[in-house]
Amino acid sequence: GESVGLHLPTLSVQEGDNSIINCAYSNSASDYFIWYKQESGKGPQFIIDIRSNMDKRQGQRVTVLLNKTVKHLSLQIAxxxxxxxxxxxxxxxxxxxxxxxxxxxxxxxxxxx
Amino acid sequence: AAGVIQSPRHLIKEKRETATLKCYPIPRHDTVYWYQQGPGQDPQFLISFYEKMQSDKGSIPDRFSAQQFSDYHSELNMSSLELGDSALYFCASSLGRGNTEAFFGQGTRLTVV
Structure with a gap:
């Protein structure tokens, strides 16, 4: 079935470096995407969202990129x-x-x- | 700021027993969502309510039922509990349906023994 999936299960970065987390989705009808952060034992915390009529959205230290052509979403943390x-x-x-x-x-x- | 309140935080039940999880949304939020997150798994959407009516239905077992009350709090009722029901159950709330930010509670950890 259609699903959203992530390319990498783990990512290790050094403090101060930029992080990029990738996501592939398969439902071409999806029009709203969100990135959540979840710490151990806590509920998901909203980071940033993006609608399908946009290809980039920036927040504080975070940027979400949406490529509808290849159905790919990424979260960049500066x-x-x-x-x-x-x-x-x-x-x-x-x-x-x-x-x-x-x-x-x-x-x-x-x-x- | 007030957040989504879930109770209880922890619950231990035996197989075939019933459990009731409660969710109190952020004040003035009219939409409630329930998610189940197994160990090491991503959250799975169960069901949502808007203005006290069921909105969307996900992978909620027939043994589970839920409702949203006049004060907008919601309860998830789980019967004939199975070992596989052991999970974190999250409630989230939002103002309105559609593409808008939902805030998650801290979750209820249900352990079925």
């Missing part, structure tokens, strides 16, 4: 900090009438000093 260590999920809205997120497999980001 100057990665130890507090960024967590599991990152991309999600697409698959709800017919509202908001039902299909989460991809998470990527564990480990920031080393």
């Amino acid at each position: 100057a990665t900090q130890p507090g960024d260590s967590a599991v990152y999920f991309c999600a697409e809205n698959i709800g017919d009438s509202g908001y039902a997120l299909n989460f991809g497999k998470g990527t564990s980001l480990l920031v080393t000093p």
Whole structure:
């Protein structure tokens, strides 16, 4: 079936470096995408979202890129900090009438000093 | 700021028992979503409610039911519990349906023994 998936299960970066987490989705009808950060034992925390009529959106230290042609989503984190260590999920809205997120497999980001 | 409140935080039940999980959305939020996250898994969408009516339905087993009450809080009722139901159950809330940010609670960890 259609699904959202991540290319890499784990990513290790040094503090201060930039991080790039990738995501591939297969539902071409998806029009809303979100990146979530989840720390151990906590609920997913919203990072940034993007609608399908955009190809780039920037937040504080984070940028999401959307390539609808190849159905690819990425999250860029600038100057990665130890507090960024967590599991990152991309999600697409698959709800017919509202908001039902299909989460991809998470990527564990480990920031080393 | 008020967040999504879930209770209980931890619950231990025996097989074939029933469990009720509660979710109190952020004040004025009218939409509630339930997700199940197994160990090392991505969150799976179960069901959502908007203005006390079921909105979208995901992979919710027939043994589970949920509803949203007049004060917008929601309850997830789980019967004939199985070992495989052991998971983190997250509730999220948003203002309105459609493509809008949803805020997650801290989750209820259900352990079935």
